[in-house]
Amino acid sequence: MMIPLRYNLRSLAVRKTTTFATAFGIALVVFVLASALMLSAGVRKTMRTSGHPDVAIVMRKGSDNELSSTVESASINVIAAAPGAKASTPDLPSSSPELVIVAAIEKLGASGVTNVQLRGVPEHGMRFRPEMRIIAGRAPAPGQDEVMIGARLRGRFRGLDLGQSFEIRKNRQARVVGVFEAGGTSHDSEVWMDLDLLRTSFSRQGYVSSVRVRLSSPAAFDAFRAAIEGEKRFGFMALREAEFYEKQSEGTSIFISAIGSIVSVFFAIGAMIGAMITMYGAVANRQREIGTLRAIGFSRRAILLSFLLESTSLALIGGAVGVAGAMAMGFVKISMMNFQSWSEMVFTFDPTPQVILTAFTFAASMGLLGGFLPAIRAARTSPVEAMRGG
Amino acid sequence: MTAAETKAETKAESKAEAAEVLISVRGVVKTYERGGETLRVLDGLDLDVKKGAFEALMGPSGSGKSTLLNLIAGLDRPTAGTITVGGKRIDELGESALAKWRGDTIGFVFQSFNLLPVLTALENVTLPLLLTRVAAKEREARATTALRIVGLEDRLHHYPRQLSGGQEQRVAIARAIVNDPALIVADEPTGDLDRKSAEDVLSLLERLNKQLGKTIVMVTHDPAAAERASIVRRLDKGQLQ
Numbered sequence A: 001m002m003i004p005l006r007y008n009l010r011s012l013a014v015r016k017t018t019t020f021a022t023a024f025g026i027a028l029v030v031f032v033l034a035s036a037l038m039l040s041a042g043v044r045k046t047m048r049t050s051g052h053p054d055v056a057i058v059m060r061k062g063s064d065n066e067l068s069s070t071v072e073s074a075s076i077n078v079i080a081a082a083p084g085a086k087a088s089t090p091d092l093p094s095s096s097p098e099l100v101i102v103a104a105i106e107k108l109g110a111s112g113v114t115n116v117q118l119r120g121v122p123e124h125g126m127r128f129r130p131e132m133r134i135i136a137g138r139a140p141a142p143g144q145d146e147v148m149i150g151a152r153l154r155g156r157f158r159g160l161d162l163g164q165s166f167e168i169r170k171n172r173q174a175r176v177v178g179v180f181e182a183g184g185t186s187h188d189s190e191v192w193m194d195l196d197l198l199r200t201s202f203s204r205q206g207y208v209s210s211v212r213v214r215l216s217s218p219a220a221f222d223a224f225r226a227a228i229e230g231e232k233r234f235g236f237m238a239l240r241e242a243e244f245y246e247k248q249s250e251g252t253s254i255f256i257s258a259i260g261s262i263v264s265v266f267f268a269i270g271a272m273i274g275a276m277i278t279m280y281g282a283v284a285n286r287q288r289e290i291g292t293l294r295a296i297g298f299s300r301r302a303i304l305l306s307f308l309l310e311s312t313s314l315a316l317i318g319g320a321v322g323v324a325g326a327m328a329m330g331f332v333k334i335s336m337m338n339f340q341s342w343s344e345m346v347f348t349f350d351p352t353p354q355v356i357l358t359a360f361t362f363a364a365s366m367g368l369l370g371g372f373l374p375a376i377r378a379a380r381t382s383p384v385e386a387m388r389g390g
Numbered sequence B: 001m002t003a004a005e006t007k008a009e010t011k012a013e014s015k016a017e018a019a020e021v022l023i024s025v026r027g028v029v030k031t032y033e034r035g036g037e038t039l040r041v042l043d044g045l046d047l048d049v050k051k052g053a054f055e056a057l058m059g060p061s062g063s064g065k066s067t068l069l070n071l072i073a074g075l076d077r078p079t080a081g082t083i084t085v086g087g088k089r090i091d092e093l094g095e096s097a098l099a100k101w102r103g104d105t106i107g108f109v110f111q112s113f114n115l116l117p118v119l120t121a122l123e124n125v126t127l128p129l130l131l132t133r134v135a136a137k138e139r140e141a142r143a144t145t146a147l148r149i150v151g152l153e154d155r156l157h158h159y160p161r162q163l164s165g166g167q168e169q170r171v172a173i174a175r176a177i178v179n180d181p182a183l184i185v186a187d188e189p190t191g192d193l194d195r196k197s198a199e200d201v202l203s204l205l206e207r208l209n210k211q212l213g214k215t216i217v218m219v220t221h222d223p224a225a226a227e228r229a230s231i232v233r234r235l236d237k238g239q240l241q
């Protein structure tokens, strides 16, 4: 049988200051890790929810993203009419050929420029995405040098706010006439304008980056892809939109988790040494208690386990504080470079159960590893210690 | 033979199980290495303790009383010689077998009580039962009974710091008897107590011996404590005198 856990928990409570200091160190590490993982998950979520299950995106085979893809205008109609595609209605157009380009725009409140993604859409492009709403101003009128911006860009770049102007390209000014919201998707960090405006500004007549096609149902995707990819002379590929966006975010999300993990592992070494010192102290102070437990008949293994549980509990207390801190980051929005599109996007922290589990597992591991040597020393305590005075 | 021993012998022999030997120590040597020097604390010591006896072990400081008690209780192993308790050669037992044996056989009473400070009286007394198959409900019932025997049924949920020294030692005695051990060992159980508390603790030990038939081996400096025992032995120069 085990030594009851409350023995360890109460012993931790008795040494309030040491317990607090040690747990705090672990909390910091877990905070860093959990925040990074939550941000990484947030990136994936933002990107994934940017996609509709019944929308397919057609791009040049082998292109990683819309920026590097070209689709000739001549193919657009063929793609839109492929098997599996839904018939268009005036309310809900079934395809949307779009051009994506990045522009360097000056940041406000920080020096330097950042790439912002510009998206040229056909006149009905907004209606293709029913979740999009104009929250200020109006939609840009075709034939005018007008754009609208995603809500997350607002006030963060020179010229990118309602009523202001910015240079799409050298000597080509465009005016911001509207602000839209796209349900927290990556479009919220884009500048939208008429397809022809973007094409002429950058001399990209004759082709687009991608064609989005609304399918008759999510299940129709396989047939659609077979039709698009089967036509070898096109050299196109078809992806589900959600899948496409998630894939796009992979690099960024892996990069964030990797940085977070590396930093946490280094910090963790410090926190673990802290836990080890604390536990060595606990073992030294409790020689007579441990000796008594041994005298009463508890095995070395029971003592080992008991002290491992104590250091693990200590670490989990820290872990809980760290995770709570990271959860509080849920209120923070982070703007970051998306490496696939080389443009700035805004992400939030997503505390998925997976991330929380990982954070707690990490904390527990720190406790186990840091507490291991002290626990071995505890287990080696001679029962004769019980007889010593003091 | 001292007067006390003779008196005890006659008293014990009137009982049926008097002849049965519980502890048998033969030729026990215990040496300690200290700074390259070998200290021979016990030097070929022989001892028999009969079942149901209440023995006091006296002797000058440093004479090896605690050392001998530790050996009998299986806390430590002799350098040479044999120790048999209840027919079992404990000097041959391995570390974990010895721990299990202690849990089954020995009740410990320490000079400084050695209650776990973060556990209540009841929790402290329950500890030895965690090593048995006794179910949780039954454990609590038995621990409560043990605390009733030592007169502390109204202090079940007190922590050691909320108890007087005498009460702490009585909780420790409850912990020592809760497993119904064959042998109770006590190293100066009254050493840290005032006169009155010491008397209470000694009366309690006496009662455990007389009423519950517990075999007790007690190390003490206190002649008044030794007075309560049925046999008093003296240790000096590594031998029983």
Ligand SMILES: Nc1ncnc2c1ncn2[C@@H]1O[C@H](COP(=O)(O)OP(=O)(O)OP(=O)(O)O)[C@@H](O)[C@H]1O
Pocket: B032, B033, B034, B039, B041, B059, B060, B061, B062, B063, B064, B065, B066, B067, B068
């Ligand atoms: N672990 C040890 N290492 C070295 N020497 C020891 C050890 N334990 C005890 N001794 C020595 O053995 C001798 C006997 O010690 P022990 O504790 O048995 O004496 P004691 O009779 O109980 O004395 P006291 O009445 O002061 O408690 C002492 O000289 C002591 O210093």
Ligand SMILES: [Mg+2]
Pocket: B065, B066, B067, B187
């Ligand atoms: Mg002693």
